[in-house]
Amino acid sequence: MVNDMDPHLTQEWFELLERTALPAGAGVTRFPVGHPEQPDACLLPMMRLPQSPWQIEALATFYSPIFGPINEVNLDVAGLREVCSRIRVDRNQPTARLDLSPLSPDGIFFATAQQALRSAGWIVGTYFRFGNWYARITHPDFTAYIDQRPSALRNTIVRASRKLERRSDFDLCIHTAPGQPLNQAIVDYATVYKQSWKRPEPYPDFIPALCRLAAARGWLRLGVMTLDQKPVASQLWLVAGDRAQIVKLAYDPAFRHLSVGTVLTARLMQFVIEQDQVKEIDYLIGDDAYKRDWTPQRRERHGIVAFNPSSPRGLALAARHCVGRLLHKPIRP
Structure with missing residues (x-):
């Protein structure tokens, strides 16, 4: 009998990425964002890559069609806000930029994460990642x-x-x-x-x-x-x-x-x-032309990007992102 959870949001998936699909030197942290009585019941897996230690991002690679917390049903908004705040003010590991993607813009986590980041003092924006073709059966x-x-x-x-x-x-x-x-x-x-x-x-x-x-x-x-x-x-x-x-x-x-x-x-x-x-067949990642012949419906995956206003690099990156949005040409990270 199959598990009804998306495989790409399971603990096993994130462990697999960490074990087999990350560059040397990548550092992974699973932040507990569950309710106070059991914070580890929901985890937010994040990583820092050696080429950009000033950035923390979702534990996701080009293999990842979707990202989100492990056991999102147990997510605590206050716990997520507290984690976002700790990351922003941590002087031992300064962070100028935080990135969460790819996300469903219709999902609860997409709105919740933006709210938590803004409440924690981040400058928050969004951007397009890729199209996703699927068919209802x-x-x-x-x-x-x-x-x-x-x-x-x-x-x-x-x-x-x-x-x-x-x-x-x-x-x-x-x-x-x-x-x-x-x-x-x-x-x-x-x-x-x-x-x-x-x-x-x-x-x-x-x-x-x-x-x-x-x-x-x-x-x-x-x-x-x-x-x-x-x-x-x-x-x-x-x-x-x-x-x-x-x-x-x-x-x-x-x-x-x-x-x-x-x-x-x-x-x-x-x-x-x-x-x-x-009930659904999903081509996951990309707008390849052949996909619409098999799966005629389309949705999108987006990202959330947050900039630390206490960091000069964070402010510069925020300005760059905003200019891109004003020009209707979002600048990808």
């Missing part, structure tokens, strides 16, 4: 879902699926559990990724560790397609509660003419809609 019926997609995509799925399924060397497996088959699937994923158009992973231990964590927690949906026992397409999805998240996808360009990536996406879509019976 109203019925556990893949045919009904695919009938609403563009005709060009539907035709490609039908034509390419028939062509692949006629091949005696075609195989496709969706891995969900720990064990030796998963270990081989992780190797196959890495093989496909290396052959694809994508840049090498800067932290090569992260994805294998994520796959094993996800398998242990029941989140994993790792699809691998092979032809003649050669892996040609692979995708990493996570399913928690009623939501499927598309984390990573890659295919071997030598097999582009067979639309192997499209067929694998369709099979995983069918699996999560009919087997997992999810």
Whole structure:
């Protein structure tokens, strides 16, 4: 049975980032922001990077589609305000800038964090991070879902699926559990990724560790397609509660003419809609054009940035941010 919490907001996720996906010298702190009787019931994971020790930021990387406190349901506003105040006035570790992202602008934490920061004396602003494409699923019926997609995509799925399924060397497996088959699937994923158009992973231990964590927690949906026992397409999805998240996808360009990536996406879509019976499919990060064919709805992820008015650097950074907003060209950190 899957956990209904977003995997990217769990203690295990943040531990995984800290263990496998941070540069050397990064310092991580989990601030207790729960209610006074149990402050550790809600934690705000933050980090300082060695290249910017004057800044404290969310424990989030390019792997992170969302950020927030661990166990947000136990968040205490007064506790959050106290932490923000302590960070601002700490002379032992001066902080000019604080950054929280990526956040849902519709989430409770987005408004609560701004309020807490302002009450603690920070100069507070916001900025756009990225678009997020998703689809609502109203019925556990893949045919009904695919009938609403563009005709060009539907035709490609039908034509390419028939062509692949006629091949005696075609195989496709969706891995969900720990064990030796998963270990081989992780190797196959890495093989496909290396052959694809994508840049090498800067932290090569992260994805294998994520796959094993996800398998242990029941989140994993790792699809691998092979032809003649050669892996040609692979995708990493996570399913928690009623939501499927598309984390990573890659295919071997030598097999582009067979639309192997499209067929694998369709099979995983069918699996999560009919087997997992999810209510939402989420492409997570970015406005890539192909995503709207599969997931026609869009929302945004934003960031909160706060500047310390007691710090000359903080005031200079605040002025830079405000000028960017006035010019309608927000200056990214």
